[in-house]
Amino acid sequence: MNRSSIRLVICLFIILVVSNSCKQNNNPQTTTSVQNAEWWKEAIVYQIYPRSFKDSDGDGVGDLKGIIEKLDYIKSLGVTAVWLNPIYSSPNADNGYDVSDYRGIMEEFGTMDDFDALLAGLHERDIKLVLDIVVNHSSDEHEWFKQSRSSRDNPYRDYYHWWPAEKGEPPYRYSLFDPKGDAWQYDSLTNAYYLHYFAKQQPDLNWSNPKVRQEVYDILRFWADKGVDGFRLDAFQFAAKDTTYPEFPDGFEKDFIQYYAMQDGLHDYLKEMNQEVFSKYDVMSVAEGAGRNFDDAHKLVDRDRKELNMAYAFEGVDIPKYEGYELATMKEVFSKWDKEFNKDGWLSIFLANHDQARMVSRWGNDSEAYRSASAKLLNTFILSMRGTPYCYYGDELGMTNIDFDTITQYQDIAAINGYQKALSEGEDMDLFMKKLNFGSRDNGRTPMQWDNSENAGFTLGTPWLPVNPNYIDINVQKENSNPGSVLNHFRELTTLRKQNPVLVYGSYELFAPEHPSIYAYTRTLGDKTLLTLLNFSKESSDISLEVGWAKSPIIINNYNDLQIIDDSIKMKPFQAVILNIN
Incomplete structure (x- = not known):
């Protein structure tokens, strides 16, 4: 090597060192020590409701290939993880939250090959995948339940909660989705009642049975071995039951969490689940709900507990009502949760999900004058708070509630059964419908608005749920080309969060x-x-x-x-x- 070449190499080396030094001096992460840093704390989670995201085959239902078609769009958002609502085989009594095969893919959504392609496509784009795991209950069409109800001495009988009819009426338990509010369903085949905290098609699993727990751990390992990066445990705070079935006081159903959540044994199940599964993989774990109080929440997620990674608490998201909400309440709730977890444990930050109406319609102002500004404001809140942010599909556009006129337009089992219950109890049905129109889960499940073509570019067929008519003005295509859109502001926010660890750990x-x-x-x-x-x-x-x-x-x-x-x-x-x- 001649002298000129040597001088060139030295110069390039000096430039490289100086450049790296400058980058380090401008990057707060390199000048500030962050204890207990984790990828799932730094994640920006994008929740996709598969039925409503993109339909690839014209049957009106979103599917896995539809999501694959939009992977580059998802990447462009700046999110780093995707949470998928259930994609497993299901008769769809509760839109996939009634699972009939935990290792199968719902036929409407595609095949296991489609899932593998989706997972690979996400990982190629450095995006992780989190799956919903529904194991407080199964579908009544799951083989376990078919066996369980076939006879009292079947090996699967104790996979569920049964009450023999000869013992008389079982102690009253409230069901969230049952038109009569009764969580015990009589089954004539064995002259017994089974327990269901949700719809009658969703019998609760008996977690006190070790065989049930091992079945679930095998399911989790199946998906983790495929490369799935995390699990959200749906309704899991209700998994432990007091099988002595004590009498509850009148009106207990109004305090559902107090009587149903975090019962004895739950933490034992989670510790066992962590030891057998979570500790063996680099996966994120979060349970829906955070229990009855801060002590419950800490026991779920504090580092030394070795149970779950983060709490997904509902006190904040439950603030808006039909009558409105007070900003002072919002400040108080989010501030007290942050204070409680400023040293140990970790929180999720969200204002919407598949169980809520649209964020901008509940928290902001969805009028033409203020929709864009208030949607940007709400996204700014989510992406500048401490905790792992969860951003719901369509909120990056400022999608709004849809306006349904009659109960026949609703698809959600909670809305339909809630209507029947209100009717039977003589409620003011005009007021009930106004509240339903404001807060129904169907509001948050209308199809993604991709462009201004028919059905917003979601499907070439008839969509399973109507597209919001405002898709002409609120859609990806239109917002993509507008530098000042809600969509492009969302992208600026995700970039800002990733570049500033202070927004994660500060x-x-x-x-x-x-x-x-x-x-x-x-x-x-x-x-x-x-x-x-x-x-x-x-x-x-x-x-x-x-x-x-x-x-x-x-x-x-x-x-x-x-x-x-x-x-x-x-x-x-x-x-x-x-x-x-x-």
Whole structure:
């Protein structure tokens, strides 16, 4: 090698060292030590309801090949994990949450080869896959239950909860989905009742039976061996039952969680599940629900418990009602959960999922004037809070509730059976329908709005659930080409979160807690502090800041400008801003 070549190599080496040094000095993650860092804490989860995402074969039902068609779109969002609602074989009494074969793929959704292709496609794009696991109950068409109900001495009898009719009526238990509210279903074949906390087609599994537990662990290993990256345990806080069936006081069904959740034995089951499955794989684990109180939640997710990774608590998402909600309540609830888990355990952050109506219709304002701004504001909240963010399909567009006129338009078993129960109890049905129109789960399950063609580009057939008529204006194609759209703002937010570990691991502190319309908080990690300002109002609103804060660099803004007056900021309706104050 001649002298010129040697000098060139040395120069390139120096440039490389200096460049890396600069990158490190500008990256807070390299200057701040983060204890207990985990990929699932840094994940940005995108929830897909498969029936409603993309139909590839024209039968009106979304499927796995449809998701595969849209993998590049999912990648473009900046999300790092996908959570799929159940895709297993099912008669669909509860849209897949009644599983008849845990190792099979629902025929409407495709085949196992399709699943393998989907998993490979996600992994090629550095996106992880989380599956819903429904093992509080199965379908009544599962082979286990068919065997269980065939005779009292069948080996599978104790896979479920049975009450012999000769003992008289079983102690009353409330069912969330039953039109009569009765969780015991009489079965004449063996003259006995079986227990179902949800629909009668969803008999509860008997987790006190070790054989049931081993069956479930084998199922989890089956999917983990395929390369699945995580599991959400649906309704699992109800899996343990008090099989002495004590008498509950009148009205107990109004406090369902208190009497049904976190019963004795549940933590033993989770520790065993962790030891036999989760500890053997690099997988994320989360249970639907966080129990009755903070102590319950900590026992589920604290690191030394060796049970689950994170809590998926509902107190926050349950705040909006038909009558509205108070911002003060939102601040209080999210702040107390963060405070409780600021040292140990980990939370999920979400405002919507498949069991809720649309986020912007519940939390924001879905009118033409404010839908875009308030959708951006809500996404800013989710992606700037501590905890693993869960973003529901369509919320990156600002999709809204659909307006159904009659009960015949609803597909959801909870809505249909709830209507029958309200009717039989003489409720005000006009008011019931208004509340259902606001809060029904079907609102959050309408087909994804891809473009302005027929059926929003979701299907060439008849969609299983009607497409929201506003797809002409709210769709991926239109928002893709608009730099100021909800979609492109969402992409900016995911990029911001991935580039700033302070938004993942930083401490959270509420600012101006008494402000009536602005939710403000700081996120701090090491020497870096960001300030998030969210105006939850259709009116402009002022907020006074600490000296110098107002003139800090703007990290993200859902408007094109920010009005600063000395050390105050005048925020526009539903304006959302993040400032780098240090």
